[in-house]
Each structure stands twice: as C-alpha cells, then as structure tokens.
Amino acid sequence: MHAKLSVVALSVAAAFALSACGQKEEPKAAAPAAPAGKPEVVVKLGHVAPMTGPQAHLGKDNENGAVLAIEELNAKGLEIGGAKVKFQLLAEDDAADPKQGAIVAQKLVDAKVNGVIGHLNSGTTIPASKLYSDAGIPQISGSATNPKYTQQGFKTAFRVMANDVQQGRALGEFAAKQGVKTVAVVDDRTAYGQGLADEFKKAAEASGLKVVATEYTNDKATDFKAILTKIKSTKAELVFYGGMDAQGGPMAKQMKELGIKAKFLGGDGVCTPEFMKLGGEATEGNFCSLPGQPLEKLAKGPEFREKFTKKFNAEIQLYAPYVYDAVMVMADSMKRADSVDPVKYLPAIGQTKYDGVTALIEFDPQGDLKGGAISIYQYKGGKLEYVETLGGSSVATAKAEVKEAVDSVKDAAKAVAGAATAVGKEAVGDAKEAAKDVVKAGAEAVKNAADATKAAVEKK
Numbered sequence: 001m002h003a004k005l006s007v008v009a010l011s012v013a014a015a016f017a018l019s020a021c022g023q024k025e026e027p028k029a030a031a032p033a034a035p036a037g038k039p040e041v042v043v044k045l046g047h048v049a050p051m052t053g054p055q056a057h058l059g060k061d062n063e064n065g066a067v068l069a070i071e072e073l074n075a076k077g078l079e080i081g082g083a084k085v086k087f088q089l090l091a092e093d094d095a096a097d098p099k100q101g102a103i104v105a106q107k108l109v110d111a112k113v114n115g116v117i118g119h120l121n122s123g124t125t126i127p128a129s130k131l132y133s134d135a136g137i138p139q140i141s142g143s144a145t146n147p148k149y150t151q152q153g154f155k156t157a158f159r160v161m162a163n164d165v166q167q168g169r170a171l172g173e174f175a176a177k178q179g180v181k182t183v184a185v186v187d188d189r190t191a192y193g194q195g196l197a198d199e200f201k202k203a204a205e206a207s208g209l210k211v212v213a214t215e216y217t218n219d220k221a222t223d224f225k226a227i228l229t230k231i232k233s234t235k236a237e238l239v240f241y242g243g244m245d246a247q248g249g250p251m252a253k254q255m256k257e258l259g260i261k262a263k264f265l266g267g268d269g270v271c272t273p274e275f276m277k278l279g280g281e282a283t284e285g286n287f288c289s290l291p292g293q294p295l296e297k298l299a300k301g302p303e304f305r306e307k308f309t310k311k312f313n314a315e316i317q318l319y320a321p322y323v324y325d326a327v328m329v330m331a332d333s334m335k336r337a338d339s340v341d342p343v344k345y346l347p348a349i350g351q352t353k354y355d356g357v358t359a360l361i362e363f364d365p366q367g368d369l370k371g372g373a374i375s376i377y378q379y380k381g382g383k384l385e386y387v388e389t390l391g392g393s394s395v396a397t398a399k400a401e402v403k404e405a406v407d408s409v410k411d412a413a414k415a416v417a418g419a420a421t422a423v424g425k426e427a428v429g430d431a432k433e434a435a436k437d438v439v440k441a442g443a444e445a446v447k448n449a450a451d452a453t454k455a456a457v458e459k460k
Contacts, residue, residue: 041083043340044090045070045327046108048101048118048128051093054220054246055120057274057317062120062143063091064312065320069327078331081339087331094124096219105131113137114340115330117323122146122191129157138346140330142322145268145291146195150367158349160329160361161322162291162372162391164192167267168199170374170390171240171289175200175265176207180237184213184262186227186251188243193219196267197242204240212236217247224251225258232260244269249278256282263287272318276382283379287387290375292358294386295321300357325356 047066049059070087078085090113092104101124108116109131116132116139119125125144132139133154140158141149147163175183183204187197201211212234215227228251231239239255239262241248248270255264264286266275271288295301295316304324308316332354337345354361362370376387 038079039083041081041085041340043085043087043115043334044111044113045087045330046090046092046111046113046116046118047323048092048094048104048108048116048124049120050096051091053095055096055244058244058272058319059093059096059120061314061317061320062118062323064308064314065142065323066091066117066327068308068311068320069324069331073327073331078335080334085334085340094119094121094128096121096124098123098127101125101128102131104128108132109135109137114334114342115139117142117326117330119144120319122149122195125149126152126191129154132156136346137342138330138333138349140326140349142324142326143268143319144192146191148191148195154367155350156346158329158363158367160326160356160358160369161319162374163368164195164199164267166372166391167289167291167374168196168201169203170376171196171200171265171267172203172205172207172209173390174287174289174376175204175238175240176209178238178263180209180263182210182212182234182236183238183240184215184231184234184236185211186215186217186224186231186239186241186243188217188219188221188247190219190243192269193241193243195242196269197240200240200242200267217243217251219244219247221247222250224254228254228258228260231262232258236262238263238265241266241270245272245275245278249275249283252279252282252286268318271377271384273315274317276379276384284381286379288377288379288384290318290377291322292373292375293389294375295357296386298357298359300355304357321357325354325358325361328356329354329361 045066047063049062050056051059051063066089070089073087090108090111092107094101094104101119105128116137118141119128120143122144125141126146126149129139129149129152133156136156138156138158140160142160144159145161145164145167147165150157150159150163185197185201187193201214205211213231213236215230217224217227224247239260241251241264243266248266252264255262266288268288268290271290275288276283295305304321305316308320329349329352333348333352334340334345337348339345350363350367352361352363359369359373364370371391373389373391375389377384378387
C-alpha cells in the first residue's frame with residue numbers, strides 16, 4: 001500500500017515539475033482589497049495625585065477610580081470623530097507638594113495630553129491649573145475643594161464635588177446644632193485645610209458660636225500636644241480640624257490622651273477608614289463630612305462600590321467615585337462634541353448634564369458643581385454612620401428619597417417572604433398582615449418622593 005502511494009506521489013510531483021518547466025502559469029486575478037478599518041486614536045488623560053508620602057493611600061484610591069473608568073470606556077469601544085477611541089491614563093505623583101505638582105503638570109502639558117483629571121489636593125491643583133489653562137487643556141478635579149481653584153477665572157478648570165464654601169457652611173451650621181457654645185479651630189496651613197477652616201469659622205460665628213482658639217500645624221506633623229494643651233486651657237467644647245487623615249487621626253488620639261473632652265469635627269479629609277485606624281478608640285462618637293449623598297442612597301452607588309471592591313480588593317477610601325465621574329464627564333463631553341481636541345470639546349464640558357455615580361453633574365459658569373450637597377457622618381464602632389445631608393439640589397435629594405423608599409418596600413416584601421418560609425403556608429396571611437402597614441407606608445413614600453422629583457425638575 002505504501003509503495004503504491006509513493007509511486008502516485010512521485011508521478012504527481014513529476015507532472016507538476018514538467019508543467020512548471022514547459023508552461024507559463026496564467027496570472028491570477030488580484031483578490032479584492034479588504035475594506036480599511038476605522039482609524040484608531042489614542043486619547044491621553046493625565047491623572048495626578050500623591051502616590052508617595054502620608055497621603056499615598058488617598059492617591060491610590062483616586063487613581064483606582066480613574067483606572068476603573070478608563071477600562072469601562074475602552075470596553076465600550078467608543079467612536080468619536082469617525083475614529084475608534086482608546087483611552088490611556090498617564091498617571092503622575094505630585095507627593096501633595098505644590099512644587100512637584102507644577103513639575104508633573106508641565107510634564108503632562110509637554111506630553112500633549114487631551115485632558116487632566118486631578119490633582120487631589122487643592123495646594124497642588126491651584127498652581128498646576130495655570131499651566132493647564134495656558135496650554136488650553138481641560139482639567140476636572142474630583143477632590144480639590146478650595147474655592148480659589150475655580151475663582152481664578154480659568155475656562156479649563158472644573159470640579160465634580162462641593163467646594164469649601166459649601167462644606168464649611170454646612171459644618172458650621174451642624175456644629176451650632178450640637179448644643180456647643182465654644183469652638184477651637186486648627187488647620188494644617190495647606191490650601192485645603194486652611195480654606196475649609198476659614199469657611200467653617202465664618203459659618204460658626206454667623207451661627208452664634210464663639211471661636212476661643214485658632215491654632216496651626218502642618219501636613220507633615222505627628223505631635224500636636226503643644227497646641228492641644230493650649231486648646232485644653234480654653235475649655236472649648238468642640239475642636240474643628242481642617243486637614244487630612246494622616247494628621248487628624250493622631251490629633252484625635254492625643255486629645256483623648258490629654259483628657260480633652262471636646263467633640264472632634266472635620267471635613268472630607270478625615271472622613272476615611274484611615275482616620276479611624278490612626279485614631280483608634282479616640283475617633284468613636286466624633287463627626288466628619290463628605291460632599292454629596294452617601295453612596296448607599298444613590299442609584300448607582302451600591303453597584304459602583306461592588307465593582308470597585310471586586311476589582312481592587314480594597315474598600316473605597318474617599319474620592320474614588322468622584323474621580324470616576326470626572327473621567328466619565330470628560331469622555332461624555334468629547335462624545336457630545338464629536339472631538340477629542342481640547343479646543344473643540346472644552347465648551348461641551350460647561351454644558352454637561354451627566355447622571356454620574358455621585359450626583360447629577362452640572363457646572364455653574366465658574367466650573368463649580370451646581371447644588372453641591374454635604375453629608376454628615378459619625379464614627380461608630382469603627383465605621384462611618386450616616387447622620388444627615390445638608391444642601392444639595394432638590395432633584396438629587398428627591399431622587400435619593402425615591403431610592404430609599406423603594407428599598408424600604410423591597411425590605412418589607414422580603415420580610416413577608418421570609419416569615420412565610422419560616423413558619424409555613426398557614427402563616428402567610430398573618431405575615432402579610434404584619435407587613436401591610438410597612439409596605440403601604442413605603443409605597444406612599446415612593447409616591448411622595450417621586451412627586452418631589454417631578455416638581456424639582458419642573459422648577460429647574
């Protein structure tokens with residue numbers, strides 16, 4: 001059998017050889033060219049935050065928010081200006097240092113980035129914003145809250161969270177509601193810490209509180225006993241701190257060690273898991289604030305938390321949802337302008353109406369978030385417990401109330417099902433009757449909140 005196959009193979013080979021030598025092969029018709037694919041354009045987005053130093057945990061949190069947004073955008077396969085868009089993150093470390101912030105800002109300008117997300121700190125954001133403005137590069141910060149950032153008049157500067165005027169006012173009003181008469185104010189002399197403390201002081205005094213001490217530290221300090229001893233002598237009933245968790249946690253701890261019984265109140269910089277870790281038992285019962293509504297009360301909040309935790313195997317520290325929204329707003333503006341050219345899509349940012357994770361994002365003429373809400377939290381049992389929300393747009397508040405009411409109805413329905421399963425079919429009627437009032441109340445709350453939403457939208 002093998003021999004026969006070999007003979008056949010040799011015969012075929014010989015025939016091909018004769019054909020090649022004796023005959024000219026007819027040219028084959030050219031195959032039709034494959035249709036050219038759409039061009040791909042790389043959109044470079046700069047991101048700046050402290051990746052080293054005491055605030056590195058917050059910087060990484062911000063970067064993770066940006067990374068999650070970039071990956072989701074690339075998975076969508078967006079087309080802008082007739083080209084497929086691939087987003088690329090150029091991450092830089094400014095170490096929360098204004099000088100370093102300016103250096104990396106120039107680096108991003110030289111790299112001709114299409115836009116910048118950040119910086120984290122107001123102290124680095126403000127000087128860097130001049131460089132971006134001069135280069136015509138749009139900048140959206142998810143965490144810089146000092147009013148000066150947007151008050152400089154740069155058309156390129158935006159932020160997606162409430163500023164310190166809004167936050168300081170809410171904190172001052174909240175302090176007055178705690179039944180205290182005297183307060184001491186401490187800040188870390190950074191643009192963020194000092195700005196927030198100044199706004200708190202104005203609001204506290206306007207609410208009738210007496211500021212009995214004003215002290216200063218810095219964002220590298222670890223020992224606060226000297227200034228705390230001064231504060232103790234004033235018998236202040238509340239200590240307000242404008243600064244970040246790296247100093248706030250140890251400060252709260254040292255207050256307890258010195259026997260200071262005053263309540264501790266801070267802004268978003270200390271509203272973190274790290275603050276509780278550094279302050280330990282001394283953080284229990286004290287208060288802080290965060291811009292916006294709690295994630296749990298927002299329609300997209302729980303889903304974002306789940307995605308974030310699953311991807312990074314870490315809990316959200318502070319600003320990640322805002323940075324995520326900042327990236328999405330920038331991409332949305334490019335899409336609406338049908339261009340990734342900063343000159344062409346910059347005007348579209350000012351016309352934003354984006355339903356983000358953290359809020360319905362719209363900007364005022366200065367680039368500030370319209371109707372920024374502030375939520376107050378209390379440290380309890382090693383966790384942040386929501387207390388109340390102050391300010392914010394009526395639309396956002398009503399939407400949150402709708403979600404809360406719907407959740408109440410769902411919980412009631414689950415209770416009915418659980419009771420029926422536990423005690424058998426005979427008890428279904430009793431279980432339904434027991435939950436009837438809860439479900440009815442929840443349904444009414446849904447209707448009332450929905451009506452409030454409609455009214456708020458019509459008012460706008």
